[in-house]
Amino acid sequence: MSAPAPIVASEITGLVLAGGRGSRMGGVDKGLQNFNGTPLALHAVLRLGPQVGQVLVNANRNLAAYESFGVPVWPDGLADYAGPLAGFLTGLERCETPYLLTVPCDTPLFPLDLASRLAAALADQQADIAMVSAPEAAGPPGAAASLFPQPVFCLLRATLLDSLVRFTQGGGRKIDKWTAQHHTVLVPFDRPGDAADAFFNANTLTELHTLERQRS
Ligand SMILES: Nc1nc2c(ncn2[C@@H]2O[C@H](COP(=O)(O)OP(=O)(O)OP(=O)(O)O)[C@@H](O)[C@H]2O)c(=O)[nH]1
Ligand SMILES: [Mg+2]
Numbered sequence: 314m315s316a317p318a319p320i321v322a323s324e325i326t327g328l329v330l331a332g333g334r335g336s337r338m339g340g341v342d343k344g345l346q347n348f349n350g351t352p353l354a355l356h357a358v359l360r361l362g363p364q365v366g367q368v369l370v371n372a373n374r375n376l377a378a379y380e381s382f383g384v385p386v387w388p389d390g391l392a393d394y395a396g397p398l399a400g401f402l403t404g405l406e407r408c409e410t411p412y413l414l415t416v417p418c419d420t421p422l423f424p425l426d427l428a429s430r431l432a433a434a435l436a437d438q439q440a441d442i443a444m445v446s447a448p449e450a451a452g453p454p455g456a457a458a459s460l461f462p463q464p465v466f467c468l469l470r471a472t473l474l475d476s477l478v479r480f481t482q483g484g485g486r487k488i489d490k491w492t493a494q495h496h497t498v499l500v501p502f503d504r505p506g507d508a509a510d511a512f513f514n515a516n517t518l519t520e521l522h523t524l525e526r527q528r529s
Contacts, residue, residue: 317439320432324411327361327428328404329354330465331418332373334394337516342374344418346518349525353515355382356421364428366410371400396486397465398477405474417465419521420514422528424502431468434500441495443468447502447512460501463512464488 331344331354338346344354351359354370361368370386372379373394379386387407391399397417404413412435414428424430427445435443445466448458465488473495480491502511510528515521 317436320412320436322364322428323366325365325428325432325468326404326408326410326413327365327368328400328408328413328415329357329361329368329370329418330397330400330415331357331379332371332389332394332400332403333397338518338521342372342378343515344370344372345375345378346515346521348421348515348521349528352378352382353421353521354379354418357416357418357423358382358384360421360423360425361414361416361428364425365414369404369407371403391481395481398481398486398488398491401467401469401488402474402477402481405469405471405477408471411471413469413471415465415467415469417514419516420466420512421524422508422511422513423466424507424511427466428468430502431466431500434498435468435470438496438498440498441470441473442492442497443500444492444497445502445512446499448509449512458503458509460503462489462499464492466512467492 335341335343345352368384370379373388389399431443445463446460449461
């Protein structure tokens, strides 16, 4: 059998998920909160840009503020903050390339080789979905950190749109329940040289300021 064709950056649309309620931040629009002086969602746009062919933002409030980043902005079609899977659906509906890469707006240190490593795994395994698996919090020094799936970091084949329409129309809201219906490969991000805090996310303003102090 011939080797699977590699996936190139221009075939991937990057989607920044910024459509949540931000309730643990007191209901603020999380993607517009500053991290070292730049809005979190803009960090994500700038980090994704070089890795993909084009970037979209998914947001449900303050759309003009997101539009000022210079990329297309799409709100959820599903009502009432149905969760990140509603953002996946919006992204797949708007995606004009064969692959969609989702990232949340609240994880400003995600790897610069995120797309290439997920794409290599997806192509190698001929999978439908490649999902990040990474340490969630710093453990004791020297200890091997456990890896956990990071379901909002997913590379998806755009042909999954029909499946996600059916799943969400049936009331499905959990990312892992949907991805379990498809050939999903978990991609570990714990190589030597991988930053241990690359997937730290900020759910509260305290977490955001702590992350900021670590990396200012
Ligand atoms: N499109 C869309 N994205 C969402 C929705 N809910 C959460 N997200 C996004 O999914 C990612 C992970 O969600 P959370 O960390 O729970 O963020 P959040 O829901 O804004 O915050 P909380 O209200 O505190 O849970 C973030 O990037 C959110 O913007 C939603 O209803 N629609
Ligand atoms: Mg939430």
